[in-house]
Ligand code: FES
């Protein structure tokens with residue numbers, strides 16, 4: 340049995356915002372694949388506001404700067420979208436690996452971000468794309484980079500009267516990039532990533548032109564090794580450079596996280612993974 | 620308490636549900652649909668699988684209020700004792716049922732796959748049932764059964 344609560348279903352964004360502001364001890368419900376599990380284990384709220392029926396918060400649409408994804412778009416919809424496959428391949432791949440078919444039919448991209456797990460599959464691809472979020476409240480809206488939104492494991496900068504409505508990705512800068520997502524798990528389905536990497540790499544006549552990497556599950560928050568991205572810019576695509584840069588990334592991880600028992604396994608696996616990604 | 624209205628296995632139903640009630644509970648305790656089982660209650664075993672608008676969902680993680688106006692299907696929709704669905708026939712003839720606890724959920728995941736993909740490869744079948752655990756069969760017979768049923772269904776149409 341779930342703890343007692345009152346639930347409201349919002350039909351519009353305005354309605355959702357009124358509930359969030361007006362009701363006491365309120366939590367937003369989308370697909371429920373994380374929240375309901377946590378509530379089963381005892382997490383309790385007085386009110387839940389279901390936002391899955393708000394039409395404008397669902398789906399993918401283009402705007403002047405690029406495209407935006409509604410926060411309640413399901414993983415399944417994102418992984419099957421031709422548009423996402425073409426414009427954000429790493430995200431498409433990541434969404435197709437989450438949980439199980441049932442979880443992908445229910446769970447949403449917004450929920451995955453708000454949950455802010457170090458192992459969340461959608462975060463590394465969105466970091467690679469410099470995703471920006473729209474957070475709305477009764478008082479107005481603000482935009483924030485995903486990178487700043489997640490402030491600690493399972494913690495975001497979202498205020499209690501705010502609603503995550505959209506995720507923005509800039510227009511097709513990534514046309515001639517090779518892009519992907521790989522993760523390591525204990526088993527194929529219903530698994531949590533032990534290690535994940537999203538990448539988008541542009542090479543030009545034997546030189547790295549732009550390298551974007553995002554690594555999940557190794558540090559408290561998925562992160563971009565920017566120093567190394569910078570180091571690779573304009574550098575030759577040579578074995579020695581690749582080995583050197585991966586070494587720098589691994590050192591950075593150890594610096595951020597400290598030594599962890601799991602690193603005996605993780606570090607060599609990540610090393611191979613990153614080297615192979617850079618070799619392409 | 621709210622009154623919800625939805626289509627269950629092709630028929631309109633109206634039922635009063637508590638705000639914190641899951642679809643699993645409503646189906647089993649209020650609508651006598653006992654084919655939907657409770658295993659883990661946390662979205663990992665798949666024995667509570669139902670179709671909502673023909674997509675698989677875990678009913679243990681679905682609040683009942685979410686299915687207002689939707690189309691919900693359970694294994695009762697597929698067939699009955701007099702006339703089984705080809706998938707059900709295939710599960711029996713391929714030995715894909717042992718204790719049967721996972722079977723309703725497996726059948727619905729298989730049914731939902733075949734709606735979208737008439738001729739699935741083994742990898743696609745495995746992916747489609749990856750959210751359903753079976754503690755008895757070792758999966759091989761289930762995969763064979765789904766492949767077999769796909770063949771029969773293709774011939775029929
Ligand atoms: S009871 Fe719902 S997934 Fe196990």
Ligand code: FES
Pocket residue numbers: 715716717718719720721722752753754755756
């Ligand atoms: S037949 Fe027993 S769990 Fe699958």
